[in-house]
Amino acid sequence: MTRITGVPHGVEDGENARAATHPGPTPKSAMRHALLPAAIVTVALAFVTLPAAINQSVLSAATVVALAIAGGLCLLHPVGAGVLAGLALTLPLIHEPPFVGIAIFVSPASVAACTASSRLRAGLVIGVWHMTVLSLSTVLSGASPAQTISELLVWAVLLGLAAGAGLWVRHLVDRVAAERARRLSDLAEQRHMLARELHDTAVRATTEVVLFAETAAQRQDVEPDSLREFQRISRTARSATSELRALMDSLHSAEQLDVCLADLPLAAATWPDLLDRARGQLNALGFTVRVNVEAEDPLPKDVLRTMSRCLDEIRANVVRHGDPAVPVTLMSELSDDTGPRRLELVVLNGIRADEDVTLSGGAGLDGIRERLQPLGGTLVTRHEAAGFLTQISIPC
Numbered sequence: 001m002t003r004i005t006g007v008p009h010g011v012e013d014g015e016n017a018r019a020a021t022h023p024g025p026t027p028k029s030a031m032r033h034a035l036l037p038a039a040i041v042t043v044a045l046a047f048v049t050l051p052a053a054i055n056q057s058v059l060s061a062a063t064v065v066a067l068a069i070a071g072g073l074c075l076l077h078p079v080g081a082g083v084l085a086g087l088a089l090t091l092p093l094i095h096e097p098p099f100v101g102i103a104i105f106v107s108p109a110s111v112a113a114c115t116a117s118s119r120l121r122a123g124l125v126i127g128v129w130h131m132t133v134l135s136l137s138t139v140l141s142g143a144s145p146a147q148t149i150s151e152l153l154v155w156a157v158l159l160g161l162a163a164g165a166g167l168w169v170r171h172l173v174d175r176v177a178a179e180r181a182r183r184l185s186d187l188a189e190q191r192h193m194l195a196r197e198l199h200d201t202a203v204r205a206t207t208e209v210v211l212f213a214e215t216a217a218q219r220q221d222v223e224p225d226s227l228r229e230f231q232r233i234s235r236t237a238r239s240a241t242s243e244l245r246a247l248m249d250s251l252h253s254a255e256q257l258d259v260c261l262a263d264l265p266l267a268a269a270t271w272p273d274l275l276d277r278a279r280g281q282l283n284a285l286g287f288t289v290r291v292n293v294e295a296e297d298p299l300p301k302d303v304l305r306t307m308s309r310c311l312d313e314i315r316a317n318v319v320r321h322g323d324p325a326v327p328v329t330l331m332s333e334l335s336d337d338t339g340p341r342r343l344e345l346v347v348l349n350g351i352r353a354d355e356d357v358t359l360s361g362g363a364g365l366d367g368i369r370e371r372l373q374p375l376g377g378t379l380v381t382r383h384e385a386a387g388f389l390t391q392i393s394i395p396c
Contacts, residue, residue, distance in 0.1 A: 034075045042072030049101040056099040063088050067103040070110060078113035082126035085110050089133045097137040107134070108162035115166030116173070123166065127159040195251040203244045209237040232284055271299050271343070274308050275330055278315050286324040287349075294333035295343055303343065303396045306371050311345070313364045314390050318349045326350025326387065334396070345392040348384060368392070 045068035053060040066088035073081035085106050092098040107130040114123030131152070138151045216222065217230035272293050279289040299307070318328055329348040334341055369379050377394030 038072035038075040040072075041075065042068045045071045045103055045106070049103045052101055053099055053103075059092050059095060060099040063092050063098040064100050064103050067100055067106045071103070071106040074106070074109050074113040078110060078117050079119055079122045079126070081106070082110035082114055082122070082130075086126060086129045086133065089130065089137070093133070093137060093140060097141050104134075108158050111159050112162040112166035112169070115163045116169040117166075118170055120163075120167070123163055127163060131155045131159055191251040195248040198244055198248050198251075203241060203248070206237045206241040206244065210234050210241065213237065271295055271304060271307065271332070274304075274311055275332060278311050279330065281315060282318065282328055285319055287318065287322065288324075288327040290327055290329045292329070292331045297334060299343065299396050303375060303394060306375060306377070307343065307345065307392070307394065309371055310368045310392060313368055314347050317364055317390075318347070321349075321351055321388070323350035323352045340395050343392075343394050343396045345390075347390045348387050350387050 046065060049064045049068070050061060053064040067085055070081045070085040070088065073084060089100075089107070111123050111127045111130070114120070114126060134155050135148060135152045138148045143151070213230045213234040217227055217234065222230070272295070275291055275293055279291050282289045322328065326349065328350075329346070331344075331346045331348075333344050335344050336342070365379065365381060371377075372379055372392065372394055375394055377392060380389075380391040380393075382389050
């Protein structure tokens with residue numbers, strides 16, 4: 001432990017390296033996250049230096065406490081930390097140079113924090129202030145002119161290195177921010193390009209399907225069964241067009257792709273309504289559907305949206321591979337027997353004799369797994385007698 005006028009060069013080098021890696025202040029929007037680290041720095045400095053300072057004098061103890069507070073303040077308000085450290089080093093000189101130990105390295109840390117936060121002028125002023133006070137403390141302690149000059153040079157180099165370290169950190173932060181801005185700009189351009197492609201391909205195609213189906217339905221010679229088919233095609237194409245247009249609008253306006261998807265409208269407001277919708281769509285295609293729902297409680301929006309898409313894909317698989325002569329069973333319940341509450345969905349459908357359905361499935365089942373994975377959901381598929389079972393479990 002040393003007075004502020006007698007810092008060994010080896011200690012300076014080690015502490016200078018510590019200052020060089022001292023992070024700059026956090027942004028205002030995230031300042032609350034720096035409160036705990038700042039408190040830890042303050043307590044650690046006080047814990048290490050205060051016992052020896054108390055043995056010296058009350059003045060030394062008060063100075064160490066002020067420097068410890070300034071050390072934590074470097075993470076929140078670098079200029080304030082530098083000013084507080086300067087006052088803590090200056091005011092005691094009226095009486096005598098205090099003993100502060102390693103707490104003296106709060107000075108270069110505050111200079112580094114200032115330059116790292118783009119407050120270069122304030123950092124230089126604080127550095128000159130601290131260097132002057134430290135040199136004056138050396139003189140007041142009775143050091144020789146040669147020792148005074150040596151101490152002055154040491155602190156000039158140390159504070160200069162601290163300022164340079166802060167500028168280097170600032171450069172790294174600016175480079176990371178510029179790279180992030182470039183990536184966000186590229187993502188925004190990709191979203192806009194995707195929206196344009198959706199409009200020029202998918203939306204145009206579904207709009208033409210609507211026109212063709214409605215034109216065919218208006219013919220005088222159309223049969224009732226064909227009329228119903230054309231009307232169903234028109235409704236399906238209109239629904240797809242509306243969802244595509246909503247996706248386009250979200251792609252144009254949202255900052256994040258997950259925000260885009262979260263803004264898309266849901267086909268139904270509740271889970272039972274989604275199951276009823278799926279039953280109606282399958283009934284319209286000639287399937288007999290039995291629904292057993294024991295999940296009446298409202299579901300989180302992200303879970304409801306994910307399950308809506310999964311149910312659409314399961315319904316499409318039933319239509320593509322299922323046997324209309326075999327009833328389709330939809331069963332759903334909320335289960336909390338083995339931990340957190342989970343939504344369970346089981347779909348059992350027949351398989352046409354000419355179909356060869358694999359357990360792994362194609363892009364559809366893979367897409368269901370990918371949708372469920374971020375929410376901790378699982379998908380299980382297996383053959384059941386002459387049918388095919390699809391089971392989904394997702395936390396809610």
